[in-house]
Amino acid sequence: MRRTALLILLLLAGCSVAGGGDEEGKTTVTFRLWDDQVATAYQQSFAAFEKAHPDIKVTVQLVPWADYWTKLPADIAAGTAADIFWTNTSNFGLYADNNQLLPVDVDSGWTKSVVELYTRNGKLWGVPQLWDSIALFYNKDLVSKAGVDPATLAWDPAAPTDTLRAAARKLTVDSAGKTAGQAGFTPQKIQTYGFNAAFDQQGIMWDFVGSNGGTWQSGDTFTFADQPKTVQALQYVVDLINKEHVAPPAADTNTNGDKTLQLFTQGKLALFQSGPYQLKSVQEGAGFAWGLAPMLTGPAGRVGVVHGVAAVASAKTAHPDATREVLNWIGTADGVKPIAEGGYAFPGVTAAQPAFVDYWKKQGVDLQPFLDAAAGTTFPAPVGPRVGAGGTAYTPILQQVFLGQVGVAEGLRKAQDAGNEAMKG
Amino acid sequence: MSRRNRDTVAGYAFLAPSLLGVGGFLLLPVVVVLGISLFRWDLVSPAHWTALDNYRSVLTDPAFGRSLAVTAGFVLLVIPVQTALGLAAAVLLDQRLPGSAWFRAILVLPWISAPLALGVVWRWLFDPSDGAVNQLLGHRVEWLTSPVLALPSVAAVTVWTNVGYVALFFLAGLAGIPPQYAEAARIDGAGPWQGFRRITWPLLRPTTFFVLATGGISSFQVFDTVYAMTQGGPAGRTEVVAYAIYREAFVEFRMGRAAAMSVLLFLVLITVTIAQQSYFRRRTTYEMG
Numbered sequence: 170m171r172r173t174a175l176l177i178l179l180l181l182a183g184c185s186v187a188g189g190g191d192e193e194g195k196t197t198v199t200f201r202l203w204d205d206q207v208a209t210a211y212q213q214s215f216a217a218f219e220k221a222h223p224d225i226k227v228t229v230q231l232v233p234w235a236d237y238w239t240k241l242p243a244d245i246a247a248g249t250a251a252d253i254f255w256t257n258t259s260n261f262g263l264y265a266d267n268n269q270l271l272p273v274d275v276d277s278g279w280t281k282s283v284v285e286l287y288t289r290n291g292k293l294w295g296v297p298q299l300w301d302s303i304a305l306f307y308n309k310d311l312v313s314k315a316g317v318d319p320a321t322l323a324w325d326p327a328a329p330t331d332t333l334r335a336a337a338r339k340l341t342v343d344s345a346g347k348t349a350g351q352a353g354f355t356p357q358k359i360q361t362y363g364f365n366a367a368f369d370q371q372g373i374m375w376d377f378v379g380s381n382g383g384t385w386q387s388g389d390t391f392t393f394a395d396q397p398k399t400v401q402a403l404q405y406v407v408d409l410i411n412k413e414h415v416a417p418p419a420a421d422t423n424t425n426g427d428k429t430l431q432l433f434t435q436g437k438l439a440l441f442q443s444g445p446y447q448l449k450s451v452q453e454g455a456g457f458a459w460g461l462a463p464m465l466t467g468p469a470g471r472v473g474v475v476h477g478v479a480a481v482a483s484a485k486t487a488h489p490d491a492t493r494e495v496l497n498w499i500g501t502a503d504g505v506k507p508i509a510e511g512g513y514a515f516p517g518v519t520a521a522q523p524a525f526v527d528y529w530k531k532q533g534v535d536l537q538p539f540l541d542a543a544a545g546t547t548f549p550a551p552v553g554p555r556v557g558a559g560g561t562a563y564t565p566i567l568q569q570v571f572l573g574q575v576g577v578a579e580g581l582r583k584a585q586d587a588g589n590e591a592m593k594g
Numbered sequence: 595m596s597r598r599n600r601d602t603v604a605g606y607a608f609l610a611p612s613l614l615g616v617g618g619f620l621l622l623p624v625v626v627v628l629g630i631s632l633f634r635w636d637l638v639s640p641a642h643w644t645a646l647d648n649y650r651s652v653l654t655d656p657a658f659g660r661s662l663a664v665t666a667g668f669v670l671l672v673i674p675v676q677t678a679l680g681l682a683a684a685v686l687l688d689q690r691l692p693g694s695a696w697f698r699a700i701l702v703l704p705w706i707s708a709p710l711a712l713g714v715v716w717r718w719l720f721d722p723s724d725g726a727v728n729q730l731l732g733h734r735v736e737w738l739t740s741p742v743l744a745l746p747s748v749a750a751v752t753v754w755t756n757v758g759y760v761a762l763f764f765l766a767g768l769a770g771i772p773p774q775y776a777e778a779a780r781i782d783g784a785g786p787w788q789g790f791r792r793i794t795w796p797l798l799r800p801t802t803f804f805v806l807a808t809g810g811i812s813s814f815q816v817f818d819t820v821y822a823m824t825q826g827g828p829a830g831r832t833e834v835v836a837y838a839i840y841r842e843a844f845v846e847f848r849m850g851r852a853a854a855m856s857v858l859l860f861l862v863l864i865t866v867t868i869a870q871q872s873y874f875r876r877r878t879t880y881e882m883g
Binding site: 239242243245246263264266267269357417418419420421423424425555558561562565566568569572574575591 | 636637638639640721722723734736738739741824825826827828829830844845846847
């Protein structure tokens, strides 16, 4: 009974989101995204747009990340999807391959790497909105106390130790003040962790795999378990948690994607490798001095994920002309200016990029590590029409690997099989 | 129109609102699910007719069998404990001690709260590093990620949620037993335990049946608590069948297989309910005389 009531509520909520009739002869275009902070920037952008187009109203819908990819296909099947919505590379292929999206004409002013990510079957399917690369956030107090230089850290799984492990041990401190590896150190009573090794594909796993010379996919198929370099890189990451005890336990981080961010802003984590999408949260949460260093160097150098978010238009929109107008607007430097000027993200329109870098320069943060990571060798974000389903299928198995309940090689093999099986549909 | 026909029309007119509700929200969805179970469909690409392939693939999938086993384990953990605790709470509240009205209200509070919200709160309480449970214990226990503890932890939260509801029914059952039976037993020299064992317990049988039947069906369909606390993890140890269906449909987007699993769950529940009913019909007395 109670579940029925819940479902009805959900349906009603869905209706109210999807509804929104046209007021005073205006055409309403809906725009959906998952990031509540960037949503503020879009509100500003669309306010400017509406001034220039008095006949169009743009409504911003916020759907949290946790439900985003569940709700989107259901809404598309029900015909209640937004006219324009954000998508990531893992998920857009399905919609592009099924003619659910309006193709877009390439504009030379857009970030090239993102344009490439969203080009499929010879056509571009979305307007680049923002992009991320990877760098190392660090707590200035903690690293200077431990005498660690975060810009020089390198790791090598073949060596008995390396600068990353040495630094992370020094930075990991238990309640008695002992550091990891010292006699009498108690892993159950850690107060400060050295590094955020965790089941975080974009910020940790794929960067370690890439920096070790491994890959994740071959074509659309997962091949990570077949590659010794990939297995070795993940073994190294898992060992940082369960053997070295310099990273928070997977029981804390597996199902709470914000845990490492929280630990970092609470001053309980010294080194935090992540993307520019955490800049605002770190800036607002951290009560200490922090800085950015280049991402960690592996045997194959610094090879990080560059990912981009695009806005795509639903082919089923009831007002294609107004939708085109809005899509064109968010492809201009003026359209994405609030995203850049507000310090939310690297914008997908190159001309707006300096405004973002300037915002953070004024805050005393140099974004060069992100720019360098994007300009260097990069690791391709997963692609394919069903790669999203494949990823969801392997996630629980990889989480077990991080918990230490299954061996790395064995777990990766199982995860690869489950992922490829799920991608068949 | 003859009088008889007029009566029929009038009768159906009165029934119409309920018929619409049952038809639109119950029967129609059942038919739709039966239909979907014969297709391969991911919500976005066009659906393909596959006849009974989905049923074949679900029935030969060890994961489906495992999720049924997890569900059975969950029911076996929840039902005896919540029924016993609910009965004990009802007997104690029936003593009409001072403050028992308050206790009665507090006891049902978890049951009237949204299960999703409760699940989220309990996930915080069970958090291995910062959770209140481990703070109280002074010891780190990974409640929701340990393969051994995850299912009992979810079951414990479900029991805690349902005890008040079960107790309410037993209280009503106790109130329905005329006091002269207990009095007669006392006069014949029965102690409190014998009185309960020989008089109260047999007369509570209709209530017990109701509580077991509804409790069994609802814990067979548990979803919200699992969704909020463990998402079926670790390694499927808490993947109860309703969660497996949700996962199949809205995470993996295999609507046809999910529909086939729902139909199979429906068959299992019908079988269990019929078995329960025939067992209790033979052994239940509704009359007091």
